Amino acid sequence: MTTQTKFPTLEERGFGDGGNGGEGSAGRSAGGNGTALSVGPTGIWIAMASITMFFAAFTSAMVVRAGLGADWTRVALPRILYLNTAMLLASSVTLELSGRSLRAAREGPFFGWLMATAALGVAFLAGQLDAWRELAARGVYLATNPACSFFYLLTAAHGAHLAGGLLALFYLVARHRRIARGASGQTILKVTTLYWHFMDILWLYLFLMLALWV
Amino acid sequence: MAARQVTARWTGGNRTRLAPQSVRSSDVAKASSESVAPQVARGFWRKYVFSTDHQIIGRQYYFLALFAALVAMFLSWLMRVHLAWPRLAIPGLSALSASGAPAGLMTPEYYLSLLTVHGTLMIFFVLTTAPQAGFGNCLLPAQLGAERMAFPRLNMLSFWLTFTSLGVLLASFLVRGGPAISGWTAYPPLSALGSITGPGEGLGQSLWIISIALFCVASLLGALNFITTTLDLRAPGMTLMRMPLTAWAWFVTAILMLLSFAVLLAACVLLMLDRVAGTSFFVPSGLIVSGQMIHGHAGGSPLLWEHLFWFFGHPEVYIAILPAMGVTSHLLSCFARKPVFGYRAMVWATIAIGFLGFLVWGHHMFVSGMNPYSAFAFAVLTVIIAVPSAVKTFNWLGTLWGGRLRLTTAMLFALGFVSIFVSGGLSGIFLAEPPVDVQLHATYFVVAHFHLVMGMAAMFGIFSGTYFWFPKMFGRMMNETLGKIHFILTFVGAYCVFMPMYFLGMAGNVRRYAQFVDPYLQPLMPLQRFITVAALGLGAAQFLFIFNLFWSLFGGKKAGENPWQATTLEWATPGAARAVYRGPYEYAVAGQEQDFVMQNAPDAGPSRARKEAADDNADQISNA
Ligand code: HEM
Numbered sequence: 132m133t134t135q136t137k138f139p140t141l142e143e144r145g146f147g148d149g150g151n152g153g154e155g156s157a158g159r160s161a162g163g164n165g166t167a168l169s170v171g172p173t174g175i176w177i178a179m180a181s182i183t184m185f186f187a188a189f190t191s192a193m194v195v196r197a198g199l200g201a202d203w204t205r206v207a208l209p210r211i212l213y214l215n216t217a218m219l220l221a222s223s224v225t226l227e228l229s230g231r232s233l234r235a236a237r238e239g240p241f242f243g244w245l246m247a248t249a250a251l252g253v254a255f256l257a258g259q260l261d262a263w264r265e266l267a268a269r270g271v272y273l274a275t276n277p278a279c280s281f282f283y284l285l286t287a288a289h290g291a292h293l294a295g296g297l298l299a300l301f302y303l304v305a306r307h308r309r310i311a312r313g314a315s316g317q318t319i320l321k322v323t324t325l326y327w328h329f330m331d332i333l334w335l336y337l338f339l340m341l342a343l344w345v
Numbered sequence: 346m347a348a349r350q351v352t353a354r355w356t357g358g359n360r361t362r363l364a365p366q367s368v369r370s371s372d373v374a375k376a377s378s379e380s381v382a383p384q385v386a387r388g389f390w391r392k393y394v395f396s397t398d399h400q401i402i403g404r405q406y407y408f409l410a411l412f413a414a415l416v417a418m419f420l421s422w423l424m425r426v427h428l429a430w431p432r433l434a435i436p437g438l439s440a441l442s443a444s445g446a447p448a449g450l451m452t453p454e455y456y457l458s459l460l461t462v463h464g465t466l467m468i469f470f471v472l473t474t475a476p477q478a479g480f481g482n483c484l485l486p487a488q489l490g491a492e493r494m495a496f497p498r499l500n501m502l503s504f505w506l507t508f509t510s511l512g513v514l515l516a517s518f519l520v521r522g523g524p525a526i527s528g529w530t531a532y533p534p535l536s537a538l539g540s541i542t543g544p545g546e547g548l549g550q551s552l553w554i555i556s557i558a559l560f561c562v563a564s565l566l567g568a569l570n571f572i573t574t575t576l577d578l579r580a581p582g583m584t585l586m587r588m589p590l591t592a593w594a595w596f597v598t599a600i601l602m603l604l605s606f607a608v609l610l611a612a613c614v615l616l617m618l619d620r621v622a623g624t625s626f627f628v629p630s631g632l633i634v635s636g637q638m639i640h641g642h643a644g645g646s647p648l649l650w651e652h653l654f655w656f657f658g659h660p661e662v663y664i665a666i667l668p669a670m671g672v673t674s675h676l677l678s679c680f681a682r683k684p685v686f687g688y689r690a691m692v693w694a695t696i697a698i699g700f701l702g703f704l705v706w707g708h709h710m711f712v713s714g715m716n717p718y719s720a721f722a723f724a725v726l727t728v729i730i731a732v733p734s735a736v737k738t739f740n741w742l743g744t745l746w747g748g749r750l751r752l753t754t755a756m757l758f759a760l761g762f763v764s765i766f767v768s769g770g771l772s773g774i775f776l777a778e779p780p781v782d783v784q785l786h787a788t789y790f791v792v793a794h795f796h797l798v799m800g801m802a803a804m805f806g807i808f809s810g811t812y813f814w815f816p817k818m819f820g821r822m823m824n825e826t827l828g829k830i831h832f833i834l835t836f837v838g839a840y841c842v843f844m845p846m847y848f849l850g851m852a853g854n855v856r857r858y859a860q861f862v863d864p865y866l867q868p869l870m871p872l873q874r875f876i877t878v879a880a881l882g883l884g885a886a887q888f889l890f891i892f893n894l895f896w897s898l899f900g901g902k903k904a905g906e907n908p909w910q911a912t913t914l915e916w917a918t919p920g921a922a923r924a925v926y927r928g929p930y931e932y933a934v935a936g937q938e939q940d941f942v943m944q945n946a947p948d949a950g951p952s953r954a955r956k957e958a959a960d961d962n963a964d965q966i967s968n969a
């Protein structure tokens with residue numbers, strides 16, 4: 132994508148678009164030099180490592196807590212979780228399609244798939260809320276027993292992280308014209324895509340853990 | 346010719362490939378003029394308060410840490426006086442808390458409040474903040490030849506989160522019951538049940554958890570920034586293996602922070618839920634507290650918290666010490682006018698310490714009833730971590746060996762670091778043996794161990810860094826005479842305060858007690874009083890430092906560009922081309938006029954980098 136630039140100057144290395152907001156430095160990294168050396172993608176990989184540790188702590192706490200005693204009562208997982216999972220997986224596909232359309236310079240499909248991704252993301256969160264509603268209707272709350280404590284905890288923590296990705300998607304939707312013209316926002320698209328796929332994989336992992344333990 | 350050699354080096358270990366034309370000085374000039382222009386236009390608030398400039402942010406962190414250190418030191422005075430003279434009323438203390446210190450005499454619970462805030466301030470807001478975020482922001486970009494940190498706005502956010510976190514912690518002095526009493530480790534069930542477990546365990550403990558959670562987020566963002574900056578924004582030619590050891594230390598420390606603070610954050614969430622949402626992650630069944638049966642909680646385990654906490658806690662002690670180790674390596678080389686002995690070994694020792702630091706947390710839990718086989722595994726891993734620490738120590742001695750020592754204040758503190766680190770570190774080997782630790786756990790032996798190896802050693806790192814980089818940070822020199830007096834008093838004071846604690850511990854003196862009233866402890870009281878007097882003196886000596894710091898800000902001798910004749914880029918002429926041609930510690934290079942060669946000096950001399958480049962050329966010629 133950016134291989135045409137082999138020799139970025141010191142200036143661009145120092146001032147590459149940091150991906151933390153985008154404005155301000157965007158003008159400097161434009162001008163055909165691309166963002167091959169941009170700090171955004173590096174940053175998101177590092178952030179993902181940290182988020183992985185955060186969830187590793189929660190899930191290992193869950194495994195330990197489950198092994199502690201007789202009060203671990205399993206709960207039947209709401210069936211809507213399967214639908215939610217399917218929607219989230221689909222949203223990763225649509226985001227990939229959106230990126231491809233952009234690279235093929237097809238603005239319409241780029242925007243369309245982007246909107247689809249955001250919509251699926253919103254639907255996923257709504258579906259997770261519905262799962263909570265269903266459990267509550269069964270009389271299962273956060274403190275009812277340790278297994279459902281972890282169910283609420285893990286879904287909430289994942290949902291909060293996903294909401295962050297959703298905000299980035301909204302931002303992309305709002306700026307899709309400029310992105311399509313190649314003016315800016317390429318880095319944010321790249322970073323958001325990485326993060327969104329990560330949220331997807333993270334959910335698969337959490338869903339598996341919930342299915343096995345809760 | 347020169348250009349070709351440079352290219353050969355650049356494409357070496359650096360993951361970014363650059364052509365020679367990219368460092369034309371015109372580019373650099375353009376870059377720096379662009380960065381200056383918007384700065385001037387900004388108002389005071391944007392420039393000095395809500396600043397995105399890493400130079401400013403670094404100073405903000407530094408002064409925040411200084412403030413926290415003073416508060417924490419003051420609290421330690423109160424505690425020490427109470428320990429030595431338990432019936433002595435401290436005038437004015439009741440103004441701090443009428444219920445905690447009626448008529449100036451602190452209650453045992455209030456002692457624990459002071460203890461908790463002292464530990465939390467020192468470990469998080471001083472030792473995690475000043476050496477890493479403070480010096481790191483001021484110097485990491487400069488040392489790497491980067492224009493700035495990777496994410497300036499996140500950087501600003503990190504600082505203000507840290508600031509808020511400090512405010513939340515200190516606010517607990519003002520709430521009913523006062524600050525938390527569960528120590529910097531906040532073990533449940535004490536910390537999980539609310540005010541029934543004591544004053545300070547109501548709102549005070551909640552504020553503690555919120556404060557630490559905020560601190561976690563701030564540290565995570567800071568670590569993200571440091572790692573990205575190091576990976577992506579190094580100047581051309583600055584390969585990883587040419588980074589100063591300070592930069593390596595900040596880099597590895599940031600990785601430790603990134604991985605360990607995430608776990609502490611998760612643990613804080615769970616603890617908070619136990620407190621406010623009625624869950625039972627950490628609270629076991631059948632607890633009776635203050636004569637009352639605890640209802641509504643069952644089946645949890647305090648050990649779960651201990652595992653999560655120490656999984657963070659052990660890396661945290663290395664987060665506190667690694668930057669100070671980096672500073673020490675950096676300074677010993679500069680002031681012995683010799684290259685660091687075994688640079689590569691130093692780098693690998695840093696990485697090894699970072700890695701092993703994640704595998705030893707169980708040594709804090711030997712008395713928790715863990716399976717003896719796990720205890721054995723943790724003991725072996727713990728002893729192994731002493732190996733890279735020893736490698737570092739020997740390399741420091743090797744660096745000094747045969748050097749032409751310049752005993753500046755900064756150097757004295759670096760030497761003091763080595764001494765104190767060893768005096769504190771050796772006792773770790775004893776504590777690492779479960780049968781010995783069963784005796785020594787929760788005694789003053791542990792207090793001596795960690796105050797020397799972490800507390801004092803890291804403070805020495807902060808002091809040497811301050812005396813060394815002050816001219817860079819503020820353009821003036823600190824007063825050397827005052828500095829040397831400060832050093833002697835601090836060095837002697839540190840040993841007087843903390844060495845006797847080893848003996849207290851071996852005699853069975855428990856830690857975290859507000860008063861030593863048991864008969865078997867009475868013979869130790871003279872030693873306790875000696876420690877208190879020494880602690881008051883050690884603290885008083887710090888005012889020399891504070892005075893020197895602020896006086897030198899305005900009245901210090903104007904510093905030249907490179908007052909210590911150092912080699913690394915933070916001392917390079919501002920605006921000079923930031924391309925790097927050699928390793929970081931080329932002191933006393935044969936055949937040079939000066940006894941040091943800066944990293945960005947392209948012209949010649951038989952430095953290793955030049956020799957390699959020449960060899961490359963020779964290869965090319967012979968191939969052709
Ligand atoms: C030579 C390597 C080291 C070994 C073998 C070692 C071993 C230990 C052990 C076994 C304990 C637990 C004692 C107990 O609570 O019963 C301990 C406590 C501690 N160590 Fe070390 N240590 C070493 C180096 C360090 C370093 C370099 C630091 C900090 C920079 C450090 C900081 C601490 C702290 C803060 C505690 C006490 C925490 C608390 O209970 O509040 N140690 N050490």
Ligand SMILES: [Cu+2]
Pocket residue numbers: 658659662705706708709
């Ligand atoms: Cu440890």
